Amino acid sequence: MTAHSSGEPLTPSSEDYLKAIYRLSSGQDPVSTTGLALRLSLTPASVSGMVKRLSEQGLVEHSPYRGVRLTPEGRRIALRILRRHRLIESYLVAFLGYTWDTVHDEAERLEHAVSDGLIERMAVALGNPRFDPHGDPIPDVDGQIVDFIHVPLSDVRTGETVTIRRADTGDAGRLRYLASAGLVPGTPVKVVDAQPFQGPMKLDLAGAERIVGHELAALLLCSRDGG
Amino acid sequence: MTAHSSGEPLTPSSEDYLKAIYRLSSGQDPVSTTGLALRLSLTPASVSGMVKRLSEQGLVEHSPYRGVRLTPEGRRIALRILRRHRLIESYLVAFLGYTWDTVHDEAERLEHAVSDGLIERMAVALGNPRFDPHGDPIPDVDGQIVDFIHVPLSDVRTGETVTIRRADTGDAGRLRYLASAGLVPGTPVKVVDAQPFQGPMKLDLAGAERIVGHELAALLLCSRDGG
DNA sequence: TTAAGAATTTAGGCTATACTAAATTATTCT
DNA sequence: AGAATAATTTAGTATAGCCTAAATTCTTAA
Numbered sequence: 001m002t003a004h005s006s007g008e009p010l011t012p013s014s015e016d017y018l019k020a021i022y023r024l025s026s027g028q029d030p031v032s033t034t035g036l037a038l039r040l041s042l043t044p045a046s047v048s049g050m051v052k053r054l055s056e057q058g059l060v061e062h063s064p065y066r067g068v069r070l071t072p073e074g075r076r077i078a079l080r081i082l083r084r085h086r087l088i089e090s091y092l093v094a095f096l097g098y099t100w101d102t103v104h105d106e107a108e109r110l111e112h113a114v115s116d117g118l119i120e121r122m123a124v125a126l127g128n129p130r131f132d133p134h135g136d137p138i139p140d141v142d143g144q145i146v147d148f149i150h151v152p153l154s155d156v157r158t159g160e161t162v163t164i165r166r167a168d169t170g171d172a173g174r175l176r177y178l179a180s181a182g183l184v185p186g187t188p189v190k191v192v193d194a195q196p197f198q199g200p201m202k203l204d205l206a207g208a209e210r211i212v213g214h215e216l217a218a219l220l221l222c223s224r225d226g227g
Numbered sequence: 228m229t230a231h232s233s234g235e236p237l238t239p240s241s242e243d244y245l246k247a248i249y250r251l252s253s254g255q256d257p258v259s260t261t262g263l264a265l266r267l268s269l270t271p272a273s274v275s276g277m278v279k280r281l282s283e284q285g286l287v288e289h290s291p292y293r294g295v296r297l298t299p300e301g302r303r304i305a306l307r308i309l310r311r312h313r314l315i316e317s318y319l320v321a322f323l324g325y326t327w328d329t330v331h332d333e334a335e336r337l338e339h340a341v342s343d344g345l346i347e348r349m350a351v352a353l354g355n356p357r358f359d360p361h362g363d364p365i366p367d368v369d370g371q372i373v374d375f376i377h378v379p380l381s382d383v384r385t386g387e388t389v390t391i392r393r394a395d396t397g398d399a400g401r402l403r404y405l406a407s408a409g410l411v412p413g414t415p416v417k418v419v420d421a422q423p424f425q426g427p428m429k430l431d432l433a434g435a436e437r438i439v440g441h442e443l444a445a446l447l448l449c450s451r452d453g454g
Numbered sequence: 455t456t457a458a459g460a461a462t463t464t465a466g467g468c469t470a471t472a473c474t475a476a477a478t479t480a481t482t483c484t
Numbered sequence: 485a486g487a488a489t490a491a492t493t494t495a496g497t498a499t500a501g502c503c504t505a506a507a508t509t510c511t512t513a514a
Contacts, residue, residue: 113340121323
């Protein structure tokens with residue numbers, strides 16, 4: 001019996017796996033070895049090995065050849081890391097002059113090093129925010145996370161108006177470009193024209209016209225309700 | 228030839244060794260395996276092994292059975308970590324409500340995770356301080372560090388007045404006690420009486436009387452010049 | 455000066471995590 | 485269905501760091 005009792009410290013590597021599984025599974029669906037390997041820039045063989053260990057610790061369930069999913073305990077830890085990551089990003093932007101395209105890597109390392117106490121102090125300094133600078137929701141201390149229905153901009157039909165809610169990438173180049181084009185969370189956009197076959201979209205941003213390719217449009221998650 | 232060219236990332240463990248060697252050697256003197264092992268809470272055998280690896284990387288010089296000392300490159304890295312550690316402590320105290328007795332462990336982990344960029348932003352936010360909350364000098368970006376002549380309070384003679392400059396420990400209990408007794412950096416104290424054979428000292432703190440044991444007095448580094 | 459004791463290093467093991475190459479299982483297409 | 489292909493796992497290897505136990509070297513004191 002090797003169940004993971006809450007107190008034991010996990011390695012940064014394990015934490016990264018759990019976080020990646022959570023992100024890829026949208027909380028529930030089983031995740032493939034290859035998907036995880038791509039996300040973490042590792043070989044599938046390495047992932048297989050680690051998944052086995054996480055499974056022995058009771059943090060994931062693994063049906064060989066069928067995929068991994070988080071146990072409740074694994075999800076608890078994944079959400080804790082996600083909270084850390086997003087609060088750190090928020091703090092760096094709010095208090096230390098970072099921009100939304102540069103915080104990711106820093107948070108990626110700090111999330112494994114900060115104590116719970118420090119995270120909560122940051123949360124207080126920020127006024128317990130519910131969203132980070134990319135528009136991603138921040139889980140609360142108990143692991144509750146808001147889950148809006150978001151649509152990739154690439155799926156929005158011509159004529160429809162939506163509000164950008166999140167940019168679903170950590171890539172600095174893409175984030176910087178999006179910011180320079182005014183495509184940031186909170187911005188309402190109208191789809192003026194959408195070409196088929198992964199073609200570009202023509203958008204209306206408060207009167208200004210923008211063209212974005214399919215790849216970027218797929219990254220921009222939007223809400224339909226006007227809030 | 229396996230010299231360490233500036234760019235390669237070091238492991239947290241290596242960084243801890245270099246920092247410990249620097250602290251124990253006061254910058255120059257050779258350090259014993261046992262001394263390092265005690266400081267790092269490791270076995271001497273483990274230290275032997277790591278020292279060999281550091282030596283192969285050109286970060287320390289090791290004469291077997293005689294001790295280790297830092298190479299210029301090793302010292303450069305040690306000072307960089309020391310700068311990080313002390314700036315992080317300063318930042319946590321100044322901006323996140325930590326007290327001087329609680330920052331040590333947090334800084335111990337963060338010093339390996341923060342980027343140079345974040346450290347410099349913290350330094351700017353703090354106004355490029357030259358001392359941390361314990362009174363320890365903070366090396367500048369080029370590794371320059373002020374080196375005052377400090378005397379342990381336990382060595383100060385009866386009748387003499389000195390100013391506390393540093394508390395030479397990371398132990399939270401001792402630091403808390405010192406703070407509660409008003410024995411913090413910047414405080415002038417007069418030695419009223421000192422008993423021999425590691426006995427206690429009677430001090431005068433701005434009119435108030437204090438008794439401290441030898442162990443604590445040895446931790447309090449003081450300056451004689453009135454500044 | 456030599457034997458006891460202290461300090462140090464070597465030898466051999468263990469764990470975590472990654473890799474490559476080979477074997478296995480699943481899926482898809484004819 | 486059966487073969488080709490894709491996905492996954494297993495086997496074997498490497499590195500970093502730690503450990504204990506044994507061997508070595510240094511120091512000290514009779």
